[in-house]
Amino acid sequence: MGFEQVLQKTWRDNLLFSVLVELTYRCNLDCFFCYNDLGLRGEPLRTDQYLDFFAELSDLQVLNLTLSGGEPLAHPDFLKLGACARELGFVVRVKSNGHALRGEMARRVRDEVDPFLIEVSLHGATAATHDRQTRVPGSFDRLLANLREMLGLGLRVKLNSTMTRWNEGEIEGMMALADGLGLPLQLDPEVTPRDDGDAEPLSIAPSREGLGRLFALQAERAGSGAAAVSVAREGDEGIVPVPLAKHCGAGSAGIAVDPYGNVYPCVQWRRPVGNLHRQSIREIWSASAGLREVRELTARAKEVVDAHGAAGPLLNFCPGLAATHTGDPLSVYPDALRRAEVLGEVLEQEKKRVLLPVVP
Amino acid sequence: MTFGAAFLVHPDLFPARRGGETWGAQAVTINLPGGPYRFAGLAPAQVEAVRARFGAYIKGMGDAGAAVESLVFRMAEEEVREIDTRGWEYGLDLDAAPGAVRLAGMRLAGRLDWRPGLAGSLWTPDGGSESFAGIFENFFRVLTAYRLLEQGGLLVHGAAVAAGGRSLLALGRSGAGKTTFARLALARGAEVLSDDLNALRRTGGGTVVEKLPFTGDLGDSASPAGPLPLAALLRLEKSPHDELVPLGRAEGVGLLLACSPYVNVDPHRREALLANLAALLPAAGDPPAWALRFTLGGDCWPILERQCLRSTPAAS
Amino acid sequence: MPALDSGSILRPARDLRFRRIDDEAVVVRQRAGEVLVMNETAARLLELADGRTSVAEWVEVLAAEYEIDRQALEQDILAFAADLAAEGMLELAPPPEEEESRGV
Numbered sequence: 114m115g116f117e118q119v120l121q122k123t124w125r126d127n128l129l130f131s132v133l134v135e136l137t138y139r140c141n142l143d144c145f146f147c148y149n150d151l152g153l154r155g156e157p158l159r160t161d162q163y164l165d166f167f168a169e170l171s172d173l174q175v176l177n178l179t180l181s182g183g184e185p186l187a188h189p190d191f192l193k194l195g196a197c198a199r200e201l202g203f204v205v206r207v208k209s210n211g212h213a214l215r216g217e218m219a220r221r222v223r224d225e226v227d228p229f230l231i232e233v234s235l236h237g238a239t240a241a242t243h244d245r246q247t248r249v250p251g252s253f254d255r256l257l258a259n260l261r262e263m264l265g266l267g268l269r270v271k272l273n274s275t276m277t278r279w280n281e282g283e284i285e286g287m288m289a290l291a292d293g294l295g296l297p298l299q300l301d302p303e304v305t306p307r308d309d310g311d312a313e314p315l316s317i318a319p320s321r322e323g324l325g326r327l328f329a330l331q332a333e334r335a336g337s338g339a340a341a342v343s344v345a346r347e348g349d350e351g352i353v354p355v356p357l358a359k360h361c362g363a364g365s366a367g368i369a370v371d372p373y374g375n376v377y378p379c380v381q382w383r384r385p386v387g388n389l390h391r392q393s394i395r396e397i398w399s400a401s402a403g404l405r406e407v408r409e410l411t412a413r414a415k416e417v418v419d420a421h422g423a424a425g426p427l428l429n430f431c432p433g434l435a436a437t438h439t440g441d442p443l444s445v446y447p448d449a450l451r452r453a454e455v456l457g458e459v460l461e462q463e464k465k466r467v468l469l470p471v472v473p
Numbered sequence: 474m475t476f477g478a479a480f481l482v483h484p485d486l487f488p489a490r491r492g493g494e495t496w497g498a499q500a501v502t503i504n505l506p507g508g509p510y511r512f513a514g515l516a517p518a519q520v521e522a523v524r525a526r527f528g529a530y531i532k533g534m535g536d537a538g539a540a541v542e543s544l545v546f547r548m549a550e551e552e553v554r555e556i557d558t559r560g561w562e563y564g565l566d567l568d569a570a571p572g573a574v575r576l577a578g579m580r581l582a583g584r585l586d587w588r589p590g591l592a593g594s595l596w597t598p599d600g601g602s603e604s605f606a607g608i609f610e611n612f613f614r615v616l617t618a619y620r621l622l623e624q625g626g627l628l629v630h631g632a633a634v635a636a637g638g639r640s641l642l643a644l645g646r647s648g649a650g651k652t653t654f655a656r657l658a659l660a661r662g663a664e665v666l667s668d669d670l671n672a673l674r675r676t677g678g679g680t681v682v683e684k685l686p687f688t689g690d691l692g693d694s695a696s697p698a699g700p701l702p703l704a705a706l707l708r709l710e711k712s713p714h715d716e717l718v719p720l721g722r723a724e725g726v727g728l729l730l731a732c733s734p735y736v737n738v739d740p741h742r743r744e745a746l747l748a749n750l751a752a753l754l755p756a757a758g759d760p761p762a763w764a765l766r767f768t769l770g771g772d773c774w775p776i777l778e779r780q781c782l783r784s785t786p787a788a789s
Numbered sequence: 790m791p792a793l794d795s796g797s798i799l800r801p802a803r804d805l806r807f808r809r810i811d812d813e814a815v816v817v818r819q820r821a822g823e824v825l826v827m828n829e830t831a832a833r834l835l836e837l838a839d840g841r842t843s844v845a846e847w848v849e850v851l852a853a854e855y856e857i858d859r860q861a862l863e864q865d866i867l868a869f870a871a872d873l874a875a876e877g878m879l880e881l882a883p884p885p886e887e888e889e890s891r892g893v
Binding site: 137138140215218249 | 483485486487488489490492494498514548549552570596
């Protein structure tokens, strides 16, 4: 059996496999389009609660544990939690802005947490653009220096970038930068509303032309044998699309947890299905009515996408985003339609280009 | 040295935005010049500590409209440096930018952000107690300084005393005799507003002084008082004789500039500060500024009464 | 790596992460960035390789589970473990703490 079949099984049989934990909403950068709901309040999970939670996840055979935020390193017990995750045998990913990953801290992350991957956000190919988005002057230069330091330490790093109106002119530059460092780059073509529904980030959503160029460049690279630049979004990690009765693994193979212990089906789908202050993850996983609904909705989402025929997969439909955009997890939001349209056009162009030499 | 490194273990992780986990769900609103100031995200023990220090200035519930809002967030003990305070002079670490000010101090990290209105954020490992009151006040002083600045006023480091419904503001570098002067005035029946920090504002009737309940050696910080017309600015100088020497307007402006803590080292708000100083001292003699040369054993008060408190008509 | 025998004590390589999904093991080799799906036997051996129990003890456990001839089982296990060790998935655990010699 291959890995894809294993993933299918986790989706089908509701085997929890990937967990994303937002340790804190504190952050040492101030990205304009950050999706965190900073107005959310509650009792933060204590470190001992995290340790119990992680142990339970390990018993449940969860493989992927992503430490996110805010800036996860800003959680005072980040290293302790990371070391515990390592001891419990998780494949640990750290989603960081990279700003504090240098010197002693970077070395300790390597030695104590030994993450499978550190995913660092890149906001542009120039200091002007990167710093404009992070709203912290000097953050670009710091990031480049820190990336080199991390690579020197032998840390495994991936760059993530969300394409925006501000950086869409620098896609090639970001690719060149990633190539120069020998790092993979994942571009997310979707700016999303904040988790509280605030649509302000959408004011810098990429243009139609920008999207088209991104998809074209991606196709070009795929054809040239250059390092792949993947186009995916937050929440897709460890969840490979496979033919199945469900549209995605949200709530079936994956969950996300916020700093206050609220459990969601996915980092993109902020529909609470339980809280770790009140229930164990085992209880939530087996008995949450909210999760049952979500699993049902992911099956219905598949029907919605399938109804779009060949254009369905191009939508990159996300029920969580649909819920944030429109309030209905089954409603195909305009951004998804636009994406499918642009991607369809690019694929059509590519097809012509590929066919050209063959036709006399 | 890197900003914050003297106080924080990880200055690289200094918060860049108003986010994090608050201490609790309680809030207090404090009525100080420039306010009201509302502090939310507090734990019950923190509210107690704030009440103990600012009780008389705390407003009732539900009247916090248009308040300057601050949030109080958690920070871990392990994030703050232990400081040996023996023989050490405490000074906050400040870092100003056009739209924000960062501050670091003992057991605290703070931000003031203009988005576009002023909002404060305080991170501390203290969940309550006497030391929380101190941390809170250190943050609150900076917040007040910037709030007064944006409202055309000034937080002034100086001793203010009042007599006959008018006030004198005595300024000078550390050791110039502010507390000595305040004691002297107190002995002569004047009231000490605060011998450390006071607010200065311009009203239709002239420049006024308002006391701030921040900890000083003298002054009854427990009872609020309204604004009092400023009869004179005094530059304190210890001397073998008691005498008053008139100062020009420029000297008065320079004196205030030197005594406006936090904001006078902010390169991004220099124009605003100079504009406020010009408005607070719009003309020579409004209000008058003097150099007060005074003896420790002598008595300068009669001179002040004669020259400052009686000679100019009270602004009303 | 020296030849394995029934007294060998093994543990998973430091960069190995694995979980059991039903009767299989999903194995991630962090350094290589590689994901493998391994069969029931491999899953079982990875679980047993805790850095404390010897191959002989594994044989006891597995003999009880599978009702197979012990000698044949031991040979199979040693061969499989040697394969996993050659692949860099299992490694010999460092010698136990010298507690006894210190009389603690």
